[in-house]
Amino acid sequence: MKIDTGDTTWLLISTALVMLMTPGLSLFYGGMVRRKNVLGTIMQSFIALGLVSIQWVLFGYSLAFGPDVGHVIGSLDWAALRHVTLEPHPDYAPTVPHQAFMMFQMMFAVITPALISGAFAERLKFSAYVVFILLWSTFVYAPIAHWVWAVGGWVKNLGALDFAGGLVVHISSGVSALAAVLVIGKRRGYGHEIMPPHNMTMTLLGAALLWFGWFGFNGGSAIASGALATTAFVATHVAASAATLSWLLTEWIHRGKPTLLGAASGSLAGLVAITPASGYVDPGSAMAIGALAGLLCYGGVNMKNNLGYDDSLDAVGIHGVGGMWGALATGVFASKAVNALGNDGLMHGNLSLLAAQAMSVLAASIYSFAVSWIILKIVDRTVGLRVKSEHEMEGLDLSQHGESGYLL
Amino acid sequence: MLKEIEAIIRPHKLDDVREALSEAGFLGMTLTEVKGFGRQKGHTEVYRGSEYRIDFLPKVKVELVVPEQRLESALSTIIKCAKTGEVGDGKIFVLPVEEVIRVRTEEVGEEAL
Numbered sequence: 001m002k003i004d005t006g007d008t009t010w011l012l013i014s015t016a017l018v019m020l021m022t023p024g025l026s027l028f029y030g031g032m033v034r035r036k037n038v039l040g041t042i043m044q045s046f047i048a049l050g051l052v053s054i055q056w057v058l059f060g061y062s063l064a065f066g067p068d069v070g071h072v073i074g075s076l077d078w079a080a081l082r083h084v085t086l087e088p089h090p091d092y093a094p095t096v097p098h099q100a101f102m103m104f105q106m107m108f109a110v111i112t113p114a115l116i117s118g119a120f121a122e123r124l125k126f127s128a129y130v131v132f133i134l135l136w137s138t139f140v141y142a143p144i145a146h147w148v149w150a151v152g153g154w155v156k157n158l159g160a161l162d163f164a165g166g167l168v169v170h171i172s173s174g175v176s177a178l179a180a181v182l183v184i185g186k187r188r189g190y191g192h193e194i195m196p197p198h199n200m201t202m203t204l205l206g207a208a209l210l211w212f213g214w215f216g217f218n219g220g221s222a223i224a225s226g227a228l229a230t231t232a233f234v235a236t237h238v239a240a241s242a243a244t245l246s247w248l249l250t251e252w253i254h255r256g257k258p259t260l261l262g263a264a265s266g267s268l269a270g271l272v273a274i275t276p277a278s279g280y281v282d283p284g285s286a287m288a289i290g291a292l293a294g295l296l297c298y299g300g301v302n303m304k305n306n307l308g309y310d311d312s313l314d315a316v317g318i319h320g321v322g323g324m325w326g327a328l329a330t331g332v333f334a335s336k337a338v339n340a341l342g343n344d345g346l347m348h349g350n351l352s353l354l355a356a357q358a359m360s361v362l363a364a365s366i367y368s369f370a371v372s373w374i375i376l377k378i379v380d381r382t383v384g385l386r387v388k389s390e391h392e393m394e395g396l397d398l399s400q401h402g403e404s405g406y407l408l
Numbered sequence: 409m410l411k412e413i414e415a416i417i418r419p420h421k422l423d424d425v426r427e428a429l430s431e432a433g434f435l436g437m438t439l440t441e442v443k444g445f446g447r448q449k450g451h452t453e454v455y456r457g458s459e460y461r462i463d464f465l466p467k468v469k470v471e472l473v474v475p476e477q478r479l480e481s482a483l484s485t486i487i488k489c490a491k492t493g494e495v496g497d498g499k500i501f502v503l504p505v506e507e508v509i510r511v512r513t514e515e516v517g518e519e520a521l
């Protein structure tokens with residue numbers, strides 16, 4: 001195996017692009033909370049860069065991609081990056097150094113638990129959050145990544161397709177977010193106090209960084225530079241654009257005004273939905289997936305008002321709903337003409353892929369929900385999940401971190 | 409006798425009011441950005457389907473102290489400039505003032521204005 005410099009260049013750049021998504025997410029979420037919680041919210045995303053990166057090097061990567069144990073988890077054979085060298089790996093990274101692949105995957109592991117933080121924003125203790133994401137990365141993220149992407153993983157063997165993380169990133173975080181809001185409960189004053197976003201310009205900057213980083217997220221998932229990376233790159237942008245428009249249009253018709261938060265949310269919905277399909281679909285299919293994602297996720301975020309849970313920043317409505325739609329849409333729109341290594345979906349006369357996709361969605365959802373529920377209950381019994389009521393009123397910035405976002 | 413005028417007006421009328429008062433010879437004032445409501449209704453904001461009623465609307469409060477004989481002139485100047493005829497033009501309160509002291513010179517009463 002020979003290292004290809006073009007592939008390596010693209011993968012390293014993609015890794016840096018995906019890294020930037022986590023601070024992007026922190027701004028996206030940070031702008032949507034009240035000003036007393038801006039730093040606490042930004043911190044919940046940013047700290048994942050420190051915590052999960054170290055967890056990944058020590059044992060997370062080994063659990064996710066190490067030698068298969070029973071089709072469900074990797075062994076600890078690659079712990080502390082043993083056997084993870086600068087030589088290419090025949091299955092995961094035949095043309096790039098194995099460590100480049102490990103780093104690229106690390107950035108996915110970093111952002112995924114941070115996505116969940118949108119659900120329980122403005123009320124979680126920082127200490128509880130730290131324990132939660134370490135347990136979650138170990139017991140939810142690593143196994144699901146192994147099922148879907150590792151050699152020997154049972155979802156991979158089933159034939160389900162997940163190009164860049166519809167199951168591993170979005171369904172796992174979105175469904176865990178639902179478990180989290182049910183365990184943790186609503187914010188103090190939810191439903192009768194006004195809780196509008198405090199800085200929409202910050203939120204848009206975050207959305208823009210996420211969109212930019214997503215080119216690396218999906219494009220880099222080709223693990224090579226060239227035609228497949230371009231397929232994913234094009235699909236990513238087309239879906240995000242279509243979803244921006246469809247969310248905005250739905251909102252304009254439904255509520256009478258097109259909002260900036262709607263445009264930003266729509267773009268995210270499209271990016272989430274195209275993630276699993278991005279390496280398997282043509283631009284027309286990407287447009288359809290994106291357009292429907294805007295519509296479905298608009299319904300998804302409005303659903304909480306009827307069901308009565310406080311998914312504060314809509315992690316369930318966007319990552320859960322968008323992730324499920326994207327995984328199923330892959331089973332509808334995927335085409336061997338686009339990517340011979342993929343499969344044909346329903347539109348191309350094959351029902352079996354859609355069945356495998358549905359099976360994988362169900363399994364990842366049930367597993368994420370159940371294990372997240374257990375982890376949250378354990379953290380609640382030991383560390384305690386919620387901040388004290390007076391600290392919630394005071395805000396996370398002062399009570400958890402002893403600093404203020406704005407001294408104006 | 410000195411009177412304090414507390415005028416709560418529309419923010420975009422502030423420049424007109426300030427200029428007209430200066431031209432009429434009222435040379436000092438204090439300004440506060442305030443929020444409140446009276447008969448003017450607020451508005452609703454919708455964020456991802458969550459609707460919030462914003463009752464408190466932004467206004468500015470202009471405070472100035474004038475000799476009683478010039479009160480009418482000051483009030484008519486403010487009203488002329490701040491009025492649009494729509495609900496939400498604001499309110500003016502007039503209060504008696506016990507004493508005025510200029511800190512620098514310790515002058516008191518009308519001399520201190």
